[in-house]
Amino acid sequence: MSMRHLLAVAAVATAALWTPLAANAQTADTLARLKATGVVTMGVRESSGVLSYGLGAGQYGGYHVDICRHIIANAEKAIGRALELRYLPVSSQNRVDMVKNGTVDLECGSTTNTLARQKDVAFAPTTYVEEVRLAVRANAGIASIKNLGGKVVATTRGSTSVQTLRRQARAHGVEFTEVFGNDHADSFLLLESGRADAFLMDGQILATHIANAKSPADFKVVGEALNVEPIAIMFQKDDAAFKKLADDTIRGLQTSGELEKIYDKWFVQAIPPKNIRLGLQASDSTKAAWTGLNDKPMEDYAKK
Template sequence: MQLPRIHALASAVALVLSMGNAAAQVDTLKSIKESGKLVIGVRDASGAMSFTLGPGQYTGFHVEICERIAADIKAAAKLDKLNVTYQLVTPQNRIALVRNGTVHLECGTTTNNAARQQDVAFAPTLFVEGVRIAVKASSPIAGTSQLEGKTVAATTGSTAVQAVRKIGKDAGGKVTELLGKDNSEGFLLLETGRADAFVADGQILATLISRSREPAQYKILEPVLSVEPIAIMIPKDDPAFKAVVDKSVIALAKSGEVSRLYDKWFMQPIPPQGIKVGLPANAQTKAAWANPSDKPMEDYAPR
């Protein structure tokens, strides 16, 4: 009497397993070869890493890295022509767009951490960032202990939000959290006085300050709240595609080309205003170039 049910259950289990296996079998190179199209996910205001020059125009350190990777993907897919397009992503949708295959390379300012590695994969890190605090130059705030009773801004969907919440917890909940929809809006909250501090990646802070009307009105505080590897996001469970991306990134690091690109974007005048960010590569970024890896944030610590 129970045999039909057992058979039905076995069939259902087999179906679920087969669907799971199908979902796990990602072939990004095949998809790119068939469509002749590569989609690069970009940000419009992620400091010198990824930003817009106007409608449909994006550039920056990570964007240029991804354009170099695109050439290697074209060769790996054996394509005579590859149509590279740009997809604007946000902190809220970037992981989902990589997961569902809409974006092949996400080239913004995404932290590689253990939680995200459950959903996506990452290329070897070429930029190790410190999350820091920006305040007005006239502010008496010198560190996290002075943020009690203050309003602190961050960008929705960024790891900086976790840093702000830790600050609030350490202050007994006496910190008001204010979130901007993107980095530009987050900085605007500080600029207009709605927030006493803005927490973000150090290079984002440095770039936004350099482009502000009066850069001398702001300062970045010394404390590093967390050390984070910023890396290019790619689809998970696709070893063939990851191998191509990793090889391309490692070649840039080992040849010294990544050092030249870093100098171009962080130490020289950049568009659109022709202003220098003025952010030398830190020791951990240089170490990442010397020994490229995709290890997550949890393997790093402030120094």
């Protein structure tokens, strides 16, 4: 056989091997993976307020964790087998990559749905609409971002609040020093320890950390909402079957009234492990998201 024929045969063989691999790389099939492995990995956060947080002893709870458990229960029905649930903590920096590469099957934290992230992952319908605000010491004399000139402001590395912070600084013409925590607990510690004058983050995350502080009365949330962000559960992109299952699950929870009950359980009632009570009633924006379930990105919520 000539060298030309050898190369042609090799090319055909390579194409035959490559084609299905390429197709699998392009099209996710979460349900098939769950059925094959019998394991579902939930991406969780250690300190994302009452959306997702550690309870101790390797257990996690929160509003989005509960919703994800309902999605997993429906996945078990769809594939006809029980699944072993494994929790895997993710961070603001690595959560998108962990979903994109299939390390976690669904991420159940405090992730904002953005156009940029939609290029890499898919989102379930928005189940919580967040307002970004500032937490400060009660005696700091800071009432809004306009009072931050010359101050030190903390936020969490890899979060959308970093862009919000810089955008608001430009808009209001104030100059301050930025410092970053690796997670929300680390960012709040910067404020609590006096290394930062303010902590900019999702309002419910601020409220949760203040409630859990050694001296909650020393801190308060101030100022106007600096950004409005749709928070949603993430999973792999281009997986129509799993997205339909997640969407249908959330739609069913909303129709039955169970979604509001889950919200009340975490945002209004006393929660473990310390039995603190946030008492945060659902905002008009969150109620509107429930009524008109959709997976629109943050950019669609931007103030005109």
